[in-house]
Amino acid sequence: MRTTSRLALTGIATAAALTLAACGGSGDAAGSGDGKTMKLALNQTEDHPSFIALEAFGEELSEATDGRWDIEVYPNATLGAQDETIQLVSDGSIDLSIVSAPQLENLNKDFVVFSLPTVFDSVDTQMSTINDMDVVGDVYASLEDSHKFTVVGGITQGARSFYTKDGAVTTPADMQGLKVRVQESPVFISMMEALGASPTPMAFGEVYTGLQSGVIDGAENNEVSYFTQKHFEVAPYFSYSRHLIGADFLIAGTPVLESMSEEDRAAFDEAWQNTWKYHTELWNEATEEAITEAEAGGATFTEVDAQAFADALSPLIDQFVTTDTQRALYDGIKGAAE
Secondary structure, three states: OOOOOHHHOOOOHHHHHHHHHHOOOHHHHOOOOOOEEEEEEOOOOOOOHHHHHHHHHHHHHHHHOOOOEEEEEEOOOOOOOHHHHHHHHHOOOOOEEEEEHHHHHOOOHHHHHHHOOOOOOOHHHHHHHHOOHHHHHHHHOOOHHHHOEEEEEEEEEEEEEEEEOOOOOOOHHHHOOOEEEEOOOHHHHHHHHHOOOEEEEOOHHHHHHHHHHOOOOEEEEOHHHHHHOOHHHOOOEEEEEEEEEEEEEEEEEHHHHHHOOHHHHHHHHHHHHHHHHHHHHHHHHHHHHHHHHHHHOOOEEEEOOHHHHHHHHOHHHHHHOOOHHHHHHHHHHHHHHO
């Protein structure tokens, strides 16, 4: 893997921006059409499916453009938290970043549709839909004028389910009164309230000790995070609610994309299509491995009454899909999945 120089850049996002500007940021290449090595911010580790797939993205792009365009992936949030890297892409200090859907909601409320429960019924459906420009093209281009970046496409965060300390949950009734960690998001808070649980916003890094100490009774996430963060040690009951399938998005500085020749932009788009497909394969493999390892560590995985959860959560669609553009996006996603 080409990581030698990537791990050298450290410090806060402001320092990163100054360093990158000194070595030639996006603004230097805009309109040149000559190509460059684009810098991509990622908050995952080098062994995560996202890093592996994005490394392959750069390699394929470089080969397809005879080295004119390449991608350097900076993992481990080296360039800052996701909200910081959004600003860095917007001002041209870096070229690309992977950010979650809730981050984009802060800039355009239409992105809330991608984070709602029951919108996607499987990872495969999600991935084919959020990379279909006929369905999502308008919302992906909606930040180009105001923030100078384009949403290129998405990769999956996998299906999220509940895990608890003191026994599996199989129906919403089992959630009554449980203190469940959530992200600080109106959707996630409303979701817990709809299930009768007590939403407890908490930083992801505090979940293990929160479960261990009894501050929370459970949390919700995908199997990969459940295993890699060792949450199975303190919450051994994983219940397959699959209530929500999360998404990350690749954003790119619009001036950089516009500086590409037609041929190079086509190569970029094709390489991205191959990247999200490769990432999905890696994600599925990592999920199976996580389940096996967590079971070996004492975790149990239980199926739930999926329809009961869907019925309890379905009112959130009307609660959060409130504009014509949001409704059109929601209907487009559901129609494409049929």
